[in-house]
Amino acid sequence: MKISVLGEGMHCRSCHDCTARGFAICAALDKTELRELAQLSRHVRFESGATVFAQANIATSFFSVHAGTLRLYKLLPDSRRQIVGFALPGDFLGLPGLPHHEFSADAVGRVTLCQFPKESFATFAEKRPQLLRRMVELAGHELARAQEHMVLLGRRSAEEKIASFLISWRDRLSGIGRGGEILPLPMKRLDIADHLGLTIETVSRTFSKLERDGVIQTFASGVVLLDTPRAEALSAGVS
Amino acid sequence: MKISVLGEGMHCRSCHDCTARGFAICAALDKTELRELAQLSRHVRFESGATVFAQANIATSFFSVHAGTLRLYKLLPDSRRQIVGFALPGDFLGLPGLPHHEFSADAVGRVTLCQFPKESFATFAEKRPQLLRRMVELAGHELARAQEHMVLLGRRSAEEKIASFLISWRDRLSGIGRGGEILPLPMKRLDIADHLGLTIETVSRTFSKLERDGVIQTFASGVVLLDTPRAEALSAGVS
DNA sequence: AGATGTTGTTGATGCAGATCAATCGCCGGA
DNA sequence: TCCGGCGATTGATCTGCATCAACAACATCT
Incomplete structure (x- = not known):
């Protein structure tokens, strides 16, 4: 059987057997909700080196990493760069409450992502406390990692x-x-x-x-x- | 009229005219909820230099800063220290989903805090999407600050x-x-x-x-x- | 096979910030 | 008033990492 390759803009065929499911945001959802969320989402792919979004641009989507690695970085005007983290399958990209992207993201090797339009995702999440709880939790883990990294940068x-x-x-x-x-x-x-x-x-x-x-x-x-x-x-x- | 001094363990008399209200977690709540939450909380005070909680200890409470400044820091075994941030009025301390404190916190000058038992706060929050949304938002701001600080530490x-x-x-x-x-x-x-x-x-x-x-x-x-x-x-x- | 570009390694040298050390100002207590 | 301690400042020196430079290991293209 031929494996069909997903192109940009193609719908996610099945969140059910998604390999990133267990650790991603969707772990908080039941079967019905999962199907609903899948309706909102598109599966997108980026080739090595491609930019997914850039710092200071208006954020119109959230992403959940499905496969591959991304580098997340901030640039100073004179082009000094700080990579604030690497995103792996299951990581959620995007911060509700902040209109712009706080950093740039690009693909390290080939990457596939679930893309959610910001508005419809927000509407979907609004009424689902378990999903919100999961987002708080993910943000908390992210924050803990960031703090650990500050120790590394400042004192090691x-x-x-x-x-x-x-x-x-x-x-x-x-x-x-x-x-x-x-x-x-x-x-x-x-x-x-x-x-x-x-x-x-x-x-x-x-x-x-x-x-x-x-x-x-x-x-x-x-x-x-x-x-x-x-x-x-x-x-x-x-x- | 004599101003009564709040001691450890005293209840918060009035969240209604709290000076930190507008920016704190409680901004997401209506009058009734505010009164409910106040029931769960205690107002506590710490003198200059006192430790509010220590890294790696089990977290039994969340805090919302009411007045004063705290330093939040992590220590390496050989006592190198990295201050990961300063907390100001309105800042929320504590991460749902992580059992231990990720850093230590102590008072820079005199500090007063609202203290919430972790369990009852979690129960209270569970059914209140606006509160959860607010927490995601605060965590997002915190994360953005942390990332900006990484640039500072790594590249400036x-x-x-x-x-x-x-x-x-x-x-x-x-x-x-x-x-x-x-x-x-x-x-x-x-x-x-x-x-x-x-x-x-x-x-x-x-x-x-x-x-x-x-x-x-x-x-x-x-x-x-x-x-x-x-x-x-x-x-x-x-x- | 040879030319060219990209990534990684290694060496020589320089410098920003660490380390070591002395001094000062200020406050509180005898 | 004097003394002791803490925090901040300043100077002299040292050093870990940056910078500058050359080259090696591969991959891709012609």
């Missing part, structure tokens, strides 16, 4: 930053059932640098150092944690 | 950090009707340093430089912005 050394990043990336992936021996890093060195408040050279040097020290082994598409306890100690900020 | 120079901090502090104060010629800074230099990812010496030097350059004038209890456009330019990351 380059080596600790890299180790923390690897550990938290591993934990996020395993949280959505993507754990494994090899830790895939779909983003480039420059993305990691702009996420951790470092330069690309320092990121590269630090990976090399961790490899020399036997903490990790690097591959084209990711790393393997050889000495997890050591990585976790660095990540925790001990020694 | 010391001078830009101080200028950004002053501008955003000014904007927050004016947002709750506390704007004015002189910008009060109730927190100490060490707090500012731990908020901006700097040392106390660099903070002090940078204040001195901004004063030498005629951008600000420092006082015991705050600063005056003499050259606001220049401060805003630094804050925006231009030049």
